[in-house]
Amino acid sequence: MFWLIPLFPGASALILAVFGKWLPKKAVSWQACLSVFASFVVSVISFFGLLQIPAESLPLVKTLFPWIQSGSFQADLSLQLDPLSSIMTLVVSGVGFLIHVYSVGYMAHDKGYKRYFTYLNLFTFAMLILVMGANLVLMFVGWEGVGLCSYLLIGFWFEKHSAANAGKKAFIVNRIGDAGFILGIFFILLVVGSGDFRAINGAIQGGVVTQGMATLIALLLFVGATGKSAQIPLYVWLPDAMEGPTPVSALIHAATMVTAGVYLVSRMNLLFTLSGVAGQVVGLIGAVTAIFAATMALTQNDIKRVLAYSTISQIGYMFIGCGVGAYAAGMFHLYTHAFFKSLLFLAAGSVMHALSGELDMRKMGGLRKYLPLTYPTFLVGAIAIAGVPFLSGFFSKDAILTRAFAQGQYFIWALGLMGAVLTAFYMFRLVFLTFFGQERIEQQAKEHLHESPRVMTVPLVILAFFAIVAGYVGLPVVFGEKANLFGRFLEPVIHPGSEAHLGLSTEWMLILISVAVALCGIYIAYVFYLKSPQTPHRVVARFPFLYRVLHNKYYVDEAYNAVFVKPLVNGSRAVYDHFDLRVIDGAIDGTAAAAGFAGKALSWLQSGLVKDYALAFLLGVALFLGFLLF
Amino acid sequence: MIPLGYFIGLSVLLFALGVIAFFIKRDLMTMFMAVEVMLNAANLAFVALAKAAGSPAGQVIVFFVITVAAAEAAVGLAIILLVFRQKKSIKAEDMRLMKG
Numbered sequence: 001m002f003w004l005i006p007l008f009p010g011a012s013a014l015i016l017a018v019f020g021k022w023l024p025k026k027a028v029s030w031q032a033c034l035s036v037f038a039s040f041v042v043s044v045i046s047f048f049g050l051l052q053i054p055a056e057s058l059p060l061v062k063t064l065f066p067w068i069q070s071g072s073f074q075a076d077l078s079l080q081l082d083p084l085s086s087i088m089t090l091v092v093s094g095v096g097f098l099i100h101v102y103s104v105g106y107m108a109h110d111k112g113y114k115r116y117f118t119y120l121n122l123f124t125f126a127m128l129i130l131v132m133g134a135n136l137v138l139m140f141v142g143w144e145g146v147g148l149c150s151y152l153l154i155g156f157w158f159e160k161h162s163a164a165n166a167g168k169k170a171f172i173v174n175r176i177g178d179a180g181f182i183l184g185i186f187f188i189l190l191v192v193g194s195g196d197f198r199a200i201n202g203a204i205q206g207g208v209v210t211q212g213m214a215t216l217i218a219l220l221l222f223v224g225a226t227g228k229s230a231q232i233p234l235y236v237w238l239p240d241a242m243e244g245p246t247p248v249s250a251l252i253h254a255a256t257m258v259t260a261g262v263y264l265v266s267r268m269n270l271l272f273t274l275s276g277v278a279g280q281v282v283g284l285i286g287a288v289t290a291i292f293a294a295t296m297a298l299t300q301n302d303i304k305r306v307l308a309y310s311t312i313s314q315i316g317y318m319f320i321g322c323g324v325g326a327y328a329a330g331m332f333h334l335y336t337h338a339f340f341k342s343l344l345f346l347a348a349g350s351v352m353h354a355l356s357g358e359l360d361m362r363k364m365g366g367l368r369k370y371l372p373l374t375y376p377t378f379l380v381g382a383i384a385i386a387g388v389p390f391l392s393g394f395f396s397k398d399a400i401l402t403r404a405f406a407q408g409q410y411f412i413w414a415l416g417l418m419g420a421v422l423t424a425f426y427m428f429r430l431v432f433l434t435f436f437g438q439e440r441i442e443q444q445a446k447e448h449l450h451e452s453p454r455v456m457t458v459p460l461v462i463l464a465f466f467a468i469v470a471g472y473v474g475l476p477v478v479f480g481e482k483a484n485l486f487g488r489f490l491e492p493v494i495h496p497g498s499e500a501h502l503g504l505s506t507e508w509m510l511i512l513i514s515v516a517v518a519l520c521g522i523y524i525a526y527v528f529y530l531k532s533p534q535t536p537h538r539v540v541a542r543f544p545f546l547y548r549v550l551h552n553k554y555y556v557d558e559a560y561n562a563v564f565v566k567p568l569v570n571g572s573r574a575v576y577d578h579f580d581l582r583v584i585d586g587a588i589d590g591t592a593a594a595a596g597f598a599g600k601a602l603s604w605l606q607s608g609l610v611k612d613y614a615l616a617f618l619l620g621v622a623l624f625l626g627f628l629l630f
Numbered sequence: 631m632i633p634l635g636y637f638i639g640l641s642v643l644l645f646a647l648g649v650i651a652f653f654i655k656r657d658l659m660t661m662f663m664a665v666e667v668m669l670n671a672a673n674l675a676f677v678a679l680a681k682a683a684g685s686p687a688g689q690v691i692v693f694f695v696i697t698v699a700a701a702e703a704a705v706g707l708a709i710i711l712l713v714f715r716q717k718k719s720i721k722a723e724d725m726r727l728m729k730g
Binding site for chain 2: 606608609611614
């Protein structure tokens with residue numbers, strides 16, 4: 001019955017799209033939330049069902065009907081469930097449900113309420129298709145479906161110019177990645193002859209795919225992953241995507257859709273392992289992105305943008321995991337990240353809600369006493385992401401870094417560690433600027449200052465709970481060989497490959513280093529923003545150039561604008577001016593003008609006198625007869 | 631027995647008269663009658679040739695032509711009447727609405 005999982009939100013989206021206009025608001029809220037909850041229930045049941053099934057009979061595949069048949073190529077509409085899909089469905093429907101509930105409160109006064117829930121349900125449906133599709137072609141449908149919903153929801157307030165532009169940017173940047181993805185699919189179809197994951201894995205294990213081919217395909221697929229998961233060089237759309245409603249940022253642009261790239265790489269882990277080079281590229285891109293995005297988060301003043309850069313950085317960590325062969329660790333970080341990052345976004349949304357939509361941290365401060373529930377939950381999220389021991393983020397980030405170290409990837413490990421300092425620093429900068437220090441709230445916003453309603457705070461509390469405990473299913477090896485339940489659960493899908501083992505003392509040392517690093521980052525933030533708030537200004541005065549570069553996000557947007565967007569726009573305009581207007585329009589206008597001219601020139605024949613016509617008739621007949629007779 | 635050539639000669643004469651009348655007369659009524667003369671010239675030729683060939687086909691065609699001519703007369707006369715009501719004239723050169 002696992003194939004029912006995507007059906008609930010899909011049906012709900014369809015009903016809302018067709019009949020939403022006549023449904024009362026309350027019914028819309030209930031239906032949208034319950035459909036996702038139903039998916040979650042089925043996901044949980046399927047998960048426990050999966051635990052009973054021996055690894056040999058995995059994955060479970062349900063073929064609903066044949067979809068594309070062309071010659072020897074066939075793609076079915078078939079859904080599959082294996083440990084990897086199961087974790088994704090749990091995350092998507094579980095976190096998705098909480099965010100649906102939160103949205104009921106957050107979007108309560110929006111005039112696009114029903115449209116919002118239609119899109120959100122449609123997104124959940126597409127995301128579930130993405131993670132459950134049993135072949136690459138169906139997965140691509142889900143992949144494009146979530147991209148569409150992302151576009152629709154970023155531009156949800158389309159009357160705002162910046163939101164409409166951000167939606168377009170996300171869509172266009174994703175097109176570039178998708179071009180790579182679809183080329184990768186074509187190559188797989190060419191080599192394997194089928195998009196089915198079992199067939200692909202069989203072909204790889206059977207030696208049908210050469211190493212060079214594997215590298216080519218893996219890199220093409222990774223281009224798609226960098227687009228969807230906002231990695232260098234295609235990350236530019238994600239910060240702008242914060243124009244959408246905050247729950248959307250939490251669901252799509254933090255917890256689920258942007259991690260689809262990590263899912264893709266993990267799903268194709270055999271291919272990446274076979275290639276070797278592609279794995280290196282994935283790890284390096286991940287590490288560079290992790291630190292690059294973290295530095296950009298340091299100087300942003302917009303609370304959601306800091307979180308957006310943090311998301312890019314954390315996905316970088318997941319790719320480090322995939323790149324060094326620790327796919328299970330990457331997936332583990334995906335799973336813990338879904339909790340604490342959606343928690344952070346939702347809590348940030350609650351702050352915005354309390355301050356009548358204020359996003360600028362310079363106009364916050366001291367909110368701790370006004371938001372008695374938002375503050376502790378946000379703090380939990382911040383501690384979790386910073387990598388403080390005993391919370392989920394610590395275990396997953398540590399698993400990735402330890403594996404990178406164990407594989408001898410010291411450079412990547414060092415980058416990851418530096419990123420961890422920065423992460424702790426910018427997260428606590430956020431906490432201190434928002435909830436501590438002196439109040440810098442504008443008078444107008446202060447009058448309406450209030451804690452959010454129950455429907456918003458309860459999801460926060462639940463997510464905070466999971467942000468704390470989610471990590472305990474994947475304990476590091478120092479707690480025993482069998483402590484990593486998460487990794488063992490994934491073993492049927494993720495082939496462990498050559499695993500380098502570290503001594504226990506090294507393991508402990510690495511753990512201590514990451515703890516030290518996290519606490520160090522938090523302490524620096526404390527010194528900078530609480531103990532002596534003048535420090536940031538002094539640092540900025542000391543390194544004005546560095547600050548300008550960081551504050552302007554390395555001028556990457558400007559560079560892309562100058563290198564890609566401007567020439568394209570100007571080139572298109574030139575083609576429009578010279579080819580469209582002159583050649584095409586000229587040809588059409590010319591045809592019309594020629595017909596008009598011919599009509600004018602011959603119109604004297606049409607004298608309007610019956611006798612002239614009769615004469616022409618007579619002459620014609622005479623001529624014709626003469627021709628016949630002689 | 632009158633030879634066939636006489637019938638044909640008369641037919642040609644009538645037809646030529648019809649054509650000439652059509653081109654030199656200016657009022658629609660007379661032009662209309664000229665058309666009728668041409669039609670009947672053709673009828674005469676058909677009947678004569680049918681008799682000479684010993685086949686009824688020509689006679690059948692004549693019946694068709696007479697029927698069509700009757701219908702045409704009804705429509706044509708009605709049109710002329712309406713034109714006259716509009717323009718107070720039945721001169722052909724007064725109707726130049728279709729001039730290009």
